[in-house]
Amino acid sequence: MKFTNMDIISMKDFSRDMIDHILDTAEKLEPVARGKERSDILQGLVLSLLFFEPSTRTRMSFESAMVRAGGSVLNMGSVEASSISKGETLADTIRVIDGYADAIVLRHPKEGSARMAAEYSSVPVINAGDGAGQHPTQTLLDLYTIRRESHLEGIKIAIAGDLKYGRTAHSLCYALSLYGADITLVSPESLRMPEEIIEDLRSHDINVYQTSSMEEVISDIDVLYATRIQKERFPDPTEYQKVAASLKIVPQLLDEAKEGLKIMHPLPRINEIDPQIDETPHATYFRQSFYGVPVRMALLSLVMGREP
Numbered sequence: 686m687k688f689t690n691m692d693i694i695s696m697k698d699f700s701r702d703m704i705d706h707i708l709d710t711a712e713k714l715e716p717v718a719r720g721k722e723r724s725d726i727l728q729g730l731v732l733s734l735l736f737f738e739p740s741t742r743t744r745m746s747f748e749s750a751m752v753r754a755g756g757s758v759l760n761m762g763s764v765e766a767s768s769i770s771k772g773e774t775l776a777d778t779i780r781v782i783d784g785y786a787d788a789i790v791l792r793h794p795k796e797g798s799a800r801m802a803a804e805y806s807s808v809p810v811i812n813a814g815d816g817a818g819q820h821p822t823q824t825l826l827d828l829y830t831i832r833r834e835s836h837l838e839g840i841k842i843a844i845a846g847d848l849k850y851g852r853t854a855h856s857l858c859y860a861l862s863l864y865g866a867d868i869t870l871v872s873p874e875s876l877r878m879p880e881e882i883i884e885d886l887r888s889h890d891i892n893v894y895q896t897s898s899m900e901e902v903i904s905d906i907d908v909l910y911a912t913r914i915q916k917e918r919f920p921d922p923t924e925y926q927k928v929a930a931s932l933k934i935v936p937q938l939l940d941e942a943k944e945g946l947k948i949m950h951p952l953p954r955i956n957e958i959d960p961q962i963d964e965t966p967h968a969t970y971f972r973q974s975f976y977g978v979p980v981r982m983a984l985l986s987l988v989m990g991r992e993p
């Protein structure tokens with residue numbers, strides 16, 4: 686399986702065998718990611734981080750992965766402090782950074798920007814989120830979390846929240862279709878998953894149900910994947926309040942849940958999960974954000990030709 690120099694742009698670029706190989710590699714590297722074992726697999730390599738939008742987890746877990754595996758990081762810092770504020774284009778910025786690093790991680794508000802950057806770069810470009818498009822490394826760590834904490838094959842999962850604009854939900858649905866998942870989409874009518882994604886899932890023989898009620902599905906699922914409801918997209922604040930209240934995960938909702946139900950969230954959460962849930966065995970979201978480190982370490986070692 687050839688990963689060296691591969692650009693990581695969309696989950697659609699991955700077969701199931703490729704995903705399994707990345708997850709297996711991440712499992713091997715998890716002790717290094719936890720700081721329990723030492724490794725120099727990325728020694729002498731430099732990773733550049735270009736974030737045109739805010740990030741905590743993606744940016745810092747890439748940094749942690751690189752540093753714990755012996756590599757170094759060049760962070761462009763804020764857009765205001767860079768020459769982009771003088772009007773430099775993304776294409777020129779990429780051409781320049783290509784000479785400073787062995788791989789580039791890019792988060793940008795424009796859909797398609799990572800694919801475009803890859804055309805100007807001789808080193809691998811990793812998409813860390815391109816507008817409402819894809820966030821493939823989030824999906825890989827979500828799959829790792831599901832495999833590590835539950836099971837992937839035939840998983841019964843409900844994905845809840847803003848399914849219209851949420852890029853993590855789009856990438857995750859596609860990837861789960863490779864594992865025969867049974868998917869329930871929970872959202873208000875106005876934030877339903879785009880029809881082309883649902884058609885794509887059905888063309889892969891995936892069972893997809895849509896509902897607005899969490900109560901309707903809670904007793905039947907292995908994983909509840911919550912996503913942020915994007916308040917800024919609601920013209921009427923009272924509409925937002927209604928939706929946010931109807932999809933909030935509160936302790937009473939879990940009365941009917943399976944004992945082994947895992948609750949996931951890409952974070953940051955706003956009001957989607959009551960903090961009381963944090964103390965229950967269902968809360969998986971903070972471990973999920975840690976799993977970003979072994980998964981990104983695995984991906985970096987594979988694309989930079991240092992497979993452990």
Ligand code: CP
Nearest residue numbers: 740741742743951952
């Ligand atoms: N999950 C995620 O992408 O988080 P950040 O925006 O903090 O990177």
